[in-house]
Amino acid sequence: MTAPSSAGPLLEVRDLIKHYHSTGLFRASAPAVRAVDGVSFDVGRGETLALVGESGCGKSSVGRTILRLQEPTSGSAVFEGIDLFPLDRAELRRLRRRMQIIFQDPYSSLNPRMTVGAAVAEGLEIHRLAPPKEIPDRVAALFEEVGLDPSYAGRYPHEFSGGQRQRIGIARALAVQPSFIVCDEPVSALDVSVQAQVLNLLSDLQRDRGLSYLFIAHDLAVVRQIARRVAVMYLGRIVEEAPTEPLLAEPRHPYTVALLSAVPEPDPTLRRSRIVLRGDLPSPSNPPAGCPFHPRCFHPRKDQRCVSEVPRLRPVGVTSAACHYAEETPRQDAP
Amino acid sequence: MTVLLEPLRRAWRTPRGRAGVLVLLAIAVVVIFSPPLLPDPLAQPDPIGGASLAPSIAHPFGTDQLSRDVLSRVAVGGRVSLAVAIIAVGLSITLGALVGLVAGYWGGLVDAALMRLVDAALAVPRLFLLLLVLAMSERVPVWALVLLIGATGWFGTSRIVRAEVLRLREESYVRASEALGASRRRVIFRHLLPNTLGPLLVAATLGVGDVILLEAGLSFLGLGIQPPAPSWGGMILDAREVLVTAPWAGLFPGAAIVLTVLSANLVGDAVRDAVDPRAA
Amino acid sequence: MTRVLEVENLRVSFPDGSGRRFRPVDGVTFTLDRGETMALVGESGCGKSLTSLALLRLIPPPGRIEPDSSIRLGGTDVLGLEGNALRQIRGRRIGMIFQDPMTSLNPVLRVGDQIGEGIRAHFPVSKAEARERSLRLLQEVGIPDPGSRLDAYPHELSGGMRQRVMIAIALAAEPEILVADEPTTALDVTVQAQILEVLDRLRSSRGMAVLLITHDLGIVAGRADRVAVMYAGQIVEEAPTARLFANPSHPYTQGLFASVPRIRGPARRLTPIPGSVPPATAWPSGCRFRPRCLKAFDKCVMEPPLLPIEPGHRARCWLAETPR
Numbered sequence: 001m002t003a004p005s006s007a008g009p010l011l012e013v014r015d016l017i018k019h020y021h022s023t024g025l026f027r028a029s030a031p032a033v034r035a036v037d038g039v040s041f042d043v044g045r046g047e048t049l050a051l052v053g054e055s056g057c058g059k060s061s062v063g064r065t066i067l068r069l070q071e072p073t074s075g076s077a078v079f080e081g082i083d084l085f086p087l088d089r090a091e092l093r094r095l096r097r098r099m100q101i102i103f104q105d106p107y108s109s110l111n112p113r114m115t116v117g118a119a120v121a122e123g124l125e126i127h128r129l130a131p132p133k134e135i136p137d138r139v140a141a142l143f144e145e146v147g148l149d150p151s152y153a154g155r156y157p158h159e160f161s162g163g164q165r166q167r168i169g170i171a172r173a174l175a176v177q178p179s180f181i182v183c184d185e186p187v188s189a190l191d192v193s194v195q196a197q198v199l200n201l202l203s204d205l206q207r208d209r210g211l212s213y214l215f216i217a218h219d220l221a222v223v224r225q226i227a228r229r230v231a232v233m234y235l236g237r238i239v240e241e242a243p244t245e246p247l248l249a250e251p252r253h254p255y256t257v258a259l260l261s262a263v264p265e266p267d268p269t270l271r272r273s274r275i276v277l278r279g280d281l282p283s284p285s286n287p288p289a290g291c292p293f294h295p296r297c298f299h300p301r302k303d304q305r306c307v308s309e310v311p312r313l314r315p316v317g318v319t320s321a322a323c324h325y326a327e328e329t330p331r332q333d334a335p
Numbered sequence: 336m337t338v339l340l341e342p343l344r345r346a347w348r349t350p351r352g353r354a355g356v357l358v359l360l361a362i363a364v365v366v367i368f369s370p371p372l373l374p375d376p377l378a379q380p381d382p383i384g385g386a387s388l389a390p391s392i393a394h395p396f397g398t399d400q401l402s403r404d405v406l407s408r409v410a411v412g413g414r415v416s417l418a419v420a421i422i423a424v425g426l427s428i429t430l431g432a433l434v435g436l437v438a439g440y441w442g443g444l445v446d447a448a449l450m451r452l453v454d455a456a457l458a459v460p461r462l463f464l465l466l467l468v469l470a471m472s473e474r475v476p477v478w479a480l481v482l483l484i485g486a487t488g489w490f491g492t493s494r495i496v497r498a499e500v501l502r503l504r505e506e507s508y509v510r511a512s513e514a515l516g517a518s519r520r521r522v523i524f525r526h527l528l529p530n531t532l533g534p535l536l537v538a539a540t541l542g543v544g545d546v547i548l549l550e551a552g553l554s555f556l557g558l559g560i561q562p563p564a565p566s567w568g569g570m571i572l573d574a575r576e577v578l579v580t581a582p583w584a585g586l587f588p589g590a591a592i593v594l595t596v597l598s599a600n601l602v603g604d605a606v607r608d609a610v611d612p613r614a615a
Numbered sequence: 616m617t618r619v620l621e622v623e624n625l626r627v628s629f630p631d632g633s634g635r636r637f638r639p640v641d642g643v644t645f646t647l648d649r650g651e652t653m654a655l656v657g658e659s660g661c662g663k664s665l666t667s668l669a670l671l672r673l674i675p676p677p678g679r680i681e682p683d684s685s686i687r688l689g690g691t692d693v694l695g696l697e698g699n700a701l702r703q704i705r706g707r708r709i710g711m712i713f714q715d716p717m718t719s720l721n722p723v724l725r726v727g728d729q730i731g732e733g734i735r736a737h738f739p740v741s742k743a744e745a746r747e748r749s750l751r752l753l754q755e756v757g758i759p760d761p762g763s764r765l766d767a768y769p770h771e772l773s774g775g776m777r778q779r780v781m782i783a784i785a786l787a788a789e790p791e792i793l794v795a796d797e798p799t800t801a802l803d804v805t806v807q808a809q810i811l812e813v814l815d816r817l818r819s820s821r822g823m824a825v826l827l828i829t830h831d832l833g834i835v836a837g838r839a840d841r842v843a844v845m846y847a848g849q850i851v852e853e854a855p856t857a858r859l860f861a862n863p864s865h866p867y868t869q870g871l872f873a874s875v876p877r878i879r880g881p882a883r884r885l886t887p888i889p890g891s892v893p894p895a896t897a898w899p900s901g902c903r904f905r906p907r908c909l910k911a912f913d914k915c916v917m918e919p920p921l922l923p924i925e926p927g928h929r930a931r932c933w934l935a936e937t938p939r
Contacts, residue, residue: 054803055774069510096516109507113529119508122525123515161891169511176515191658192830196874196887203884218803221876225885248878262808263878264833268860270879276808279759280773 008081009042010180010212011066016040016075018058018065033285035061037236039075040313043180048206048213050227050244052220052259056281057233059216063182066214067101068092079180097127100173104185106165110157116168117153123176142171146201163194167201174205183215187222199225220263224248232256235284235292242319252321252329254299291323301325342536345609352605358598362591366413373407376565387581397583400576405584409591412565417595419481419560420546426485428492428539432531435496436523440504450497453490461487462549469558480559484546492538499531540603544596551592567592619791619824620647620670620688626681627665627674631896638681639895640665641848647792652818652825654835654856656871657845660892663828666845667794670826671705672696689791707737710785714797716777720769726753726780727765733787752783755820757813775806779813786817793817796828811838832875836860841927844868847893847903850921854928864930866908902932910934 018036036058043049051059065072068084077084079099087095103109110119120139124130130138140150146167157165166186173181183202187195203226205211217223223230224244231241232255240253251257261275277296282288288295294306305324316326323329346352374380385402388394396405438449464487469475475483503509503526512522547567553559554568562569567588574585627640640662647653655663668674670686672693680686686693688708696704713719721729730752731745740748746765753761756779769777778798785793795814799807811834818825827839835842835856843853844865852865863869870888890907893899899906901916908915914933922935929935 054805064510067514069513093516093518096514101511101514103507103511105507109511111508111512111526111530114525122512122517126516126518126521163891172511172515191892192832192871193658193874193888194891196876196885199876200885200887219876221878224878224882225876245882258805260878262804264804264807264811264831264836265877265879266832266836266860266872266875267879268836268856270836274808274812276812277805280775281803 010045010080011043011214012076012078013042013062013066014040014076014078016062016065016077017073018061018070019073031285034236034287035284036065037287039233039236039238041231041238041241043212043214045179045212046206046210047229048215048227050215050217050223050230051233052217052223052230053233054218054259054281056235056284058236058284059233060184062233063101063184063214063216067096067099067182069101097123097176098178099180099182100176100178101182101184102166102169102173102186104188106162106169106189109169110165112157115154115156116160119157120153120168120172120175123172127176129176138175139171142175145174145205146171147197161194162190163198166190166198170198170201170205174209178211180212180214183213185216185218188218195222202226220248220260232259235282235287237292237322238313239293239323240319240321241313246318250317250319252316252319252326253293253323254297254329255293256321257329258298299323299325299329301328342533342606342609346602346605349605349608351601352609355598355601355603355605358594359602362413362595362598363417366410366417369410370407370414373410374404376403376408376411377563379403387577387584389581390583396587397581399570399573399584400581405570405587408565408570409567409587412560412567412570412588413591413595415477415560415564416547416550416567419477419484419550420543423481423485423488423546424539424542426482427488427542428535429489430486431489431492431538432496432528432535434489434493436500436527436531438493439497439500440519440523440527446497449493453493456487456490462552465549465553466556466558469553474561475558477560480550480553484549488542488546492535492542495534495538496531499534500527503527503530537603537607540599540606544599544603547592547596547599617649618646618689619649620826621685622646622666622670623685623687625666625669625684625686627662627669627678627684628681629678629895637896638898639848640669641898643845643848643850645843645850645853647824647826649791649824650818650822651841652827652839654827654829654839654842655845656829656832656835656842658830658892660847660895661845662848662895663845664796667711667796667826667828670794671709671711672701703737706733706785706788706790708790709792709794710788710790711794711796712778712781712785712798715801716774716781717769717801719781720777722769724768725765726767726769726772730765730780730784730787733784737788748787749783752786753780755786755817756780756783757809757816758783773806774802775809778802778806778810782810782813782817786821789821790823792824792826794826794828797830798827799834800829800831807834814838832871844871847898848895849903849931851904851931852929853921854924858925858928862924862928864924864928864935865904865932866910866934867904868930870907 016036016039019032019034021032039062041049051062053059064070066077072085082095110116117139120142121135124135124138139153143150143153148164148167160168187198190198199222206213215223215227227244230244230247231238232253234255240247240251240256247256248260251260258275258277275298279296282295290307290309291311294302297306311322311324313320313322347356379401381402385398386400388398390397394404394406396409399405434449438446465483468483509522509526512526550559551568554566555572557572559568560566570588571585577584623644625640625643626638628636628638631637643666645653655666657663665674669680674680680694684694688704693704727746727749730749731742734740734745734748749765750761753764758764758776758779799810802810815838817823829835839856841853842856842859843850844867845851846867852859852868863872873886874888876885888907893903901918905911905915919931919933921929921931923929924935
């Protein structure tokens with residue numbers, strides 16, 4: 001694991017596992033959905049770690065489980081030196097101030113029956129961070145910080161565009177002055193030009209407030225704008241982790257290679273052989289034996305070992321990759 | 336409160352909704368304001384000569400076999416019927432909402448226990464239960480009747496509310512609130528309840544119609560509002576004897592029931608269409 | 616080059632609640648030749664989806680296509696058709712695939728039946744023959760083990776599979792033109808690559824014309840012969856793909872390029888376009904991009920027409936008049 005900051009990482013996650021069990025009469029016959037299957041990483045102070053992967057890889061579950069919006073199956077998450085999982089509700093509530101979340105869907109992330117000012121103020125009320133008289137001023141300051149006109153505080157969510165709603169969600173998270181924010185696909189539902197605005201906002205806020213982000217996304221190009229380190233997930237596991245530029249330049253895990261190859265680049269002169277993965281993503285309730293990627297893997301060195309032995313994440317040059325033959329992963333076209 | 340006004344406003348825009356609201360308002364106005372202007376509903380001023388008179392200017396709805404003015408009995412009886420309906424429905428909605436919210440949000444054993452209770456209660460026909468309790472008691476005061484009706488009418492509402500809560504629970508803004516550290520109480524009352532008001536309003540408006548019919552039926556069987564206090568159902572009971580000679584004695588209270596229930600249902604339907612998220 | 620589609624001055628209007636009508640599609644003109652792929656690019660609210668619906672006369676009431684619009688399919692005037700004649704072109708001459716395969720497929724019908732329905736609506740064949748053709752279509756769109764998939768229900772298939780089924784349905788009546796409205800937006804990027812590969816293959820094997828509607832410039836780059844960029848109900852720039860990418864001339868197009876994050880090239884801070892997309896109910900006067908344009912000058916209060924930049928390349932901007 002790359003060790004980020006000198007003062008010790010803000011967040012240390014070890015062997016996080018989250019399995020969903022189906023409820024009901026037929027519980028015994030249905031296998032558990034292994035959404036997160038042993039994930040470990042660090043996030044340093046003031047830095048952004050991106051968690052990248054496609055649907056079903058478990059990245060959103062990681063974010064929610066760390067914040068205990070869902071209870072983990074096992075593993076640990078140590079935040080600012082405190083182990084989060086054993087905490088009781090009261091202690092957890094106190095810590096909630098320090099770690100927040102912003103969501104993907106701007107349309108369901110705000111209560112349609114509440115004014116946006118009230119939504120942003122909620123954190124201040126819950127934790128009594130300001131006397132009631134001061135709250136409107138604090139809300140106005142937050143609105144300005146995210147680039148919204150403070151006079152809009154009395155309006156309802158449906159009066160705002162998707163990009164504006166995302167800003168409101170950011171303001172809500174910032175209100176309690178967290179040191180860490182889980183950004184769960186915050187720009188995926190936005191148009192290109194709005195996406196750029198929100199990404200810049202998140203960068204600026206990080207710089208101004210010293211925030212750390214766990215940035216969950218499926219788009220590597222977006223991630224490049226904001227994250228200095230990237231962890232690629234597949235079927236509940238991290239298959240590669242590295243600083244962003246080296247990962248994009250020289251990926252070592254075949255899945256990362258395929259992922260990069262699939263990203264459409266706005267450059268028609270680029271001639272490249274695209275790697276198109278065959279087949280479908282296996283079901284997370286029934287992952288393949290051995291390396292989870294082996295059924296779709298195109299690595300020339302793929303062999304019996306890949307079917308029987310689960311590769312562990314190990315350093316390979318500047319990255320860490322969970323592939324038995326990472327040293328020999330075929331290179332793609334140079335950037 | 337804008338939450339409640341919005342669906343009502345939208346219901347108003349449809350022709351049927353508007354008709355329903357106007358009729359209900361008219362009934363309410365008559366029932367609230369006219370009794371002081373009308374003869375005493377209990378008085379039997381002229382039991383021999385004044386009985387079973389056809390509608391006339393002096394008695395717009397005629398008189399019944401005891402020479403009581405039918406119009407004033409309909410008006411005063413309406414007061415009781417509407418009051419019973421509104422209060423009982425208010426009680427049912429409150430109970431149903433509370434149970435639905437708690438069951439839906441808490442989940443687990445609490446949810447299971449509450450829902451099994453509801454299932455058991457729903458298995459018993461409401462009318463039979465009421466008949467049983469009322470028949471076994473001596474004179475049942477009106478407030479007890481209201482409580483009884485209200486206490487037996489919340490089961491369906493709780494299921495509806497619970498279903499809404501299960502859906503709302505997954506919305507990002509609820510999770511955001513939890514992430515901010517909101518207590519369960521805060522989430523229920525600030526986030527879940529306001530967003531379930533739509534279905535609750537529908538249940539309330541349709542419920543009023545149901546309760547009016549129920550109370551009328553009970554009074555008709557002699558188990559509801561006790562004579563001599565006038566009630567629509569009771570008036571129909573009395574009118575059986577003179578169905579041929581003085582049909583107006585039963586016609587007008589019957590029409591009042593039909594009109595009230597019909598308009599309550601029209602309003603309820605219009606509100607339901609207005610609240611339907613797909614139509615939003 | 617056979618011209619298969621000619622759209623001229625397409626305008627779609629909707630009532631705005633106060634008695635007037637607004638036009639989310641406001642004067643769109645383009646052509647499509649056989650075997651050509653044209654991309655219609657724009658963000659939400661620019662009118663691109665409505666444009667594609669208009670081609671099939673699928674604009675939901677109370678919206679309507681304005682009378683001075685013209686849509687010609689080969690020699691046929693689409694706007695003059697009614698009833699059966701109209702149904703004949705839907706699917707048979709123009710096929711359409713939509714963005715979200717989950718809601719575009721009927722969840723209670725088997726996949727094979729849905730494809731078969733499309734076939735039998737246009738060809739007088741037996742059920743057995745339709746099934747046979749459906750099987751071949753599934754093969755053509757690259758679904759493995761198509762025999763067993765014919766009897767599957769949509770929810771039993773993955774997102775990528777469903778989208779392939781949608782393509783198969785669209786192809787069932789062998790249309791000359793395929794309209795693909797954001798066909799890969801709801802899909803993961805690796806699945807997206809698979810679907811785009813299917814579309815490429817079909818395009819060359821069947822010689823279809825494709826109208827690709829998307830907001831993703833990356834998809835356009837490798838696949839379209841020509842691009843038209845839409846903003847506020849109008850086409851603001853059109854060019855052969857290579858020229859658009861090499862020489863984007865409309866400030867909006869330039870702004871889009873500056874705000875798209877890329878994997879290749881040096882890492883740089885994005886330059887978003889200031890402001891936000893205007894609502895269709897209130898298009899700005901003059902040049903519609905003027906409120907957000909950093910290069911706006913006095914002439915921009917007049918609405919510009921499409922002006923030539925270079926052969927085959929036009930932009931709706933007064934700056935095109937000044938030689939670069």
